[in-house]
Amino acid sequence: MEKAEQAPAPVLIGALAPLSDPGWAEAGRHLLAGLELAVEEVNADGGVRGSPLELAVRDTAADPARAVAAVDDLAGLGVAALAGEYHSVVARAVAARADALGLPFLCSSAVLDALTEQPAEHVARLAPAQSRGWRTYADLLLAAGHRHVTVAREPSAYWTAGTRILHDHLTAHGGGVTALELPALTPADVCDALAAGRSTALLLLLGHPEPAVSVVKAVRGDRRLTGLLIGAPAGQPEFASWVRLLGGDGAGVPFLRYLPERLGPLGSRVEQALRLRLDAEPSFVAFEGYDTGLVLAHLLRSHGADPAAIAASWPRIAVEGSRGEMRFTRTAETGVWQWTHPPVQVVDRDPAAPARFRVLHTG
The missing domain is CATH 3.40.50.2300 (Response regulator)
Structure with a gap:
């Protein structure tokens, strides 16, 4: 057999x-x-x-x-x-x-x-690498006239690094970054700090869904902050849960994603x-x-x-x-083999149709 x-x-x-x-x-x-x-x-x-x-x-x-x-x-x-x-x-x-x-x-x-x-x-x-993407994001802020921004952030090496990249890029163009630390501050505290400051944009360096969703709801509901740009460079609005939890309040929030045009x-x-x-x-x-x-x-x-x-x-x-x-090459900043030219976009969800994305900037 x-x-x-x-x-x-x-x-x-x-x-x-x-x-x-x-x-x-x-x-x-x-x-x-x-x-x-x-x-x-x-x-x-x-x-x-x-x-x-x-x-x-x-x-x-x-x-x-x-x-x-x-x-x-x-x-x-x-x-x-x-x-x-x-x-x-x-x-x-x-x-x-x-x-x-x-x-x-x-x-x-x-x-x-x-x-x-x-x-x-x-x-x-x-x-x-984060420095490339977040500098691209900072370029969008500068082009839109946002030189002074506030970041609401949680403790993390990632959020700290992102704040440093934004700070270095914006201060080089006469701007600056103010950091608000969560969870020490509540969403209401964040709104009060924004109303008392001169920032024209709030960037969410926060986990999703919480505390990011609560902060967005608080800011959108505060009349003192009408016209303030909310941004999320780490990409929280990319996913369907963002729209499910925030609806129209989650539109018009620029974020980074890595797709070609x-x-x-x-x-x-x-x-x-x-x-x-x-x-x-x-x-x-x-x-x-x-x-x-x-x-x-x-x-x-x-x-x-x-x-x-x-x-x-x-x-x-x-x-x-x-x-x-x-293709991969060695970069001094990262110490690893890096895809040389991954696509980088800054996009948001269209306020007229939050399920639709708008490409705002490429880098």
């Missing part, structure tokens, strides 16, 4: 995303949907050297310690690489641990410039597939997840699961993704 042919073992990728509170679970679901779509398409096209690609998913819940434990767990399972993560402070912990283990990590969405404390050969990133044929096809998978408009985070899967599949097909070979190939690859061609 002939022995049945054994199916090839899958090639594992460890997928890290915030899928529960206090993480931004909506962003995590979009990130994972993009990764899953890419893996399905890779497998439909023959997989990786005849083996199926498979995701081993771990919920980081925006907790760096939990994420590091997940990296150790995934390394023990024999994953070929790590992918994903949305929160910058979590991605920073993942990057440090992955590089120490010699495990390739392609960060999908986190933007904090200093993703690692020292140059990391095994770490690469698709999202643009027009999607090409691949991007348009991916957009349709993601919309069906999510039963919602796909965010830029979903596209980041998809493109992460494409890059890792390319590397695994070329080099197998050899971490050293993958790490050596970051600067030599060119992969056509849903948002353009992806």
Whole structure:
């Protein structure tokens, strides 16, 4: 009797995303949907050297310690690489641990410039560095006449870094930044401070849904602050929950997202597939997840699961993704292999139709 042919073992990728509170679970679901779509398409096209690609998913819940434990767990399972993560402070912990283990990590969405404390050969990133995106955002503020702004922020290395970028850029043009610290201040306190100051814009460096939603409602309902611009550079208005919770109050709030002005044929096809998978408009985070899967599949097909070979190939690859061609270079500011030219937009939701986005500025 002939022995049945054994199916090839899958090639594992460890997928890290915030899928529960206090993480931004909506962003995590979009990130994972993009990764899953890419893996399905890779497998439909023959997989990786005849083996199926498979995701081993771990919920980081925006907790760096939990994420590091997940990296150790995934390394023990024999994953070929790590992918994903949305929160910058979590991605920073993942990057440090992955590089120490010699495990390739392609960060999908986190933007904090200093993703690692020292140059990391095994770490690469698709999202643009925070300094690039937030300077682009500051350019929009300046062009619209907003030189003096207030930030309402929670304690976080990410929010602190964002404040510094905005401060440096605006003060160079004769402006300035005032910081209001939450949770020490209530939304009503924020309104009082804004009414007493000279800022023409309030930027939400706050978690979503709370306290960001409560601050927006308080400001929109305060007659003293009529005409004040509300901005959210970190992208809170990108997701459907923003409109569901705020309605028209959530429109006209500029934010950063990382999509081109027009999607090409691949991007348009991916957009349709993601919309069906999510039963919602796909965010830029979903596209980041998809493109992460494409890059890792390319590397695994070329080099197998050899971490050293993958790490050596970051600067030599060119992969056509849903948002353009992806190439990686080393930057002094980040210490990791960075997609050279990811698209950057500042957009808002149209007050006349909050489900529709308006592109305000590109950088």
